[in-house]
Amino acid sequence: MKLYDIGDTIQGRDIWAIRMTQGARGRPLGSRPAVLYQGTTHAREWISTEVSMRLLEWFLAERRAENPEVVEILETSELWFVPVVNPDGYEFTFTDERLWRKNLRDNDANGDITNADGVDPNRNYPEHWNYDVEGSSSVISSETYRGAEEASEPENQANIDLVEDMADFRFAISYHSFGQLLLYPQGWQTLTMTADDPIYLALTGTDDDPAVADFNPGVGADLYTTNGEFTDWAHGEAGVLAWTPELSQGCEPAPDCDFGFEFPDDEDLVQTEFERNLDFALNVAKSATDPDDPASHVGLDTANLYLNIASLDPWKTNWTQADLRVDVSYAGGSSQPVEVLAKRAVENVTLHYRINGDAAQTDAASESPSGDVYGGNNAYNVYYHYLRGEIPDLEVGDSVEYWFTSGGAATDAVEEYADAGLSNSGTNIFRWTLDGFWIYNLDTKMPPGVQMYINNCYRLDAYVQDATLNKVKISESPYAIFKPVK
Numbered sequence: 001m002k003l004y005d006i007g008d009t010i011q012g013r014d015i016w017a018i019r020m021t022q023g024a025r026g027r028p029l030g031s032r033p034a035v036l037y038q039g040t041t042h043a044r045e046w047i048s049t050e051v052s053m054r055l056l057e058w059f060l061a062e063r064r065a066e067n068p069e070v071v072e073i074l075e076t077s078e079l080w081f082v083p084v085v086n087p088d089g090y091e092f093t094f095t096d097e098r099l100w101r102k103n104l105r106d107n108d109a110n111g112d113i114t115n116a117d118g119v120d121p122n123r124n125y126p127e128h129w130n131y132d133v134e135g136s137s138s139v140i141s142s143e144t145y146r147g148a149e150e151a152s153e154p155e156n157q158a159n160i161d162l163v164e165d166m167a168d169f170r171f172a173i174s175y176h177s178f179g180q181l182l183l184y185p186q187g188w189q190t191l192t193m194t195a196d197d198p199i200y201l202a203l204t205g206t207d208d209d210p211a212v213a214d215f216n217p218g219v220g221a222d223l224y225t226t227n228g229e230f231t232d233w234a235h236g237e238a239g240v241l242a243w244t245p246e247l248s249q250g251c252e253p254a255p256d257c258d259f260g261f262e263f264p265d266d267e268d269l270v271q272t273e274f275e276r277n278l279d280f281a282l283n284v285a286k287s288a289t290d291p292d293d294p295a296s297h298v299g300l301d302t303a304n305l306y307l308n309i310a311s312l313d314p315w316k317t318n319w320t321q322a323d324l325r326v327d328v329s330y331a332g333g334s335s336q337p338v339e340v341l342a343k344r345a346v347e348n349v350t351l352h353y354r355i356n357g358d359a360a361q362t363d364a365a366s367e368s369p370s371g372d373v374y375g376g377n378n379a380y381n382v383y384y385h386y387l388r389g390e391i392p393d394l395e396v397g398d399s400v401e402y403w404f405t406s407g408g409a410a411t412d413a414v415e416e417y418a419d420a421g422l423s424n425s426g427t428n429i430f431r432w433t434l435d436g437f438w439i440y441n442l443d444t445k446m447p448p449g450v451q452m453y454i455n456n457c458y459r460l461d462a463y464v465q466d467a468t469l470n471k472v473k474i475s476e477s478p479y480a481i482f483k484p485v486k
């Protein structure tokens, strides 16, 4: 174990990180894959520091007891702990205001910490920072004030330097409270999964089978949208898959239970909260050496190829990136691109297709053009990526089946899909055909909960490229295009 001072707070307090790995003192930084556990980004969420500290103590005790799982983890990986990300705010909750959330930036420079002060450390990271007014605020007194600039806060800068420079991080868990949730990216926009969703699903589970008992797993923006938030930054910018567990209040169920952020100072309750979170934390640690093949508490393996993530996580039904199957094509007289979500480690992904029951033909799948998706970075694709193949020479009325294989083996075909037949409406809509906007098909692919989305959007006159690369106006077609309002 080794202690590192990773930076100073606004008021000059040290921010501490503990690195745990076999032979830590003599070993160069970054030589083993690493996992980060952190607590108290938000000052009042004390239980998150308790859980991080107990986790550290548990690993230490189990190492001393020569628990073979823990010995293995510490000989192959590094575990890092930052029990208090926001020490100024934490101190302030003991001395002045138990329910303080932010850091202690003196926003109005009056020399006094009042309700006008503090930056939300979970809105200050340089990923979609200041993207809109829903996910963070420009008002200095707001609980989600994003700060004057991205990464303006020394607490954020310390955490950024740690993640980018001090270790080879693969995963991070940033404990918060409260809500009994296991949140993962993306957080800045609703209904948006990452390409690495199979890994999140394997480690986090689903509503029916969560990795932490009585917690609810899901994509962060399902709760509410945030921008400049830690897990989006970690995954989208630093390539580190990350979670925000919202720990419990120390009682259940709501609404009778309303301790809120003030988890009771009760040894049994704190220990129970730690224990129910242990398996998840441990599986994340076990997975650092092989992130795309994680240790799943919920019995989910990560597959090489996916056509429809919603078959694993029904909550994501009708999300535009979840279901890639093309069941109706408008490519009569041309070709139809089709996509698959594929593990990067897998080579030779091949599209197979059969037109009108003829002999199957193939096309090598290659990286899908990412386009310039509205809102900026939407990559979040460290271990999985979208691959595309092309079904050529289609005529109106053709019937098509297609599937993908990987590694040349015919055995792992994902799914066969019979095309419903081709019509000749002229447009060839696809995720990236139009750079920059989300496309929803109002007939069949309207996502559940889309009302929330529309409230923040306005409709545009829109054009897509047709098969001959002419622009076709589609604003009166069944496709609608929405753009979030700044």
Ligand code: 0X9
Binding pocket: 042, 045, 122, 176, 177, 178, 183, 186, 187, 188, 220, 221, 222, 223, 224, 225, 226, 229, 244, 246
């Ligand atoms: O708002 C936050 O920063 C987190 N909740 S808390 O009550 N602890 O403040 C949640 C962040 C998770 N990400 C998204 N909801 N997008």
Ligand code: ZN
Binding pocket: 041, 042, 045, 176, 177
């Ligand atoms: Zn929080």
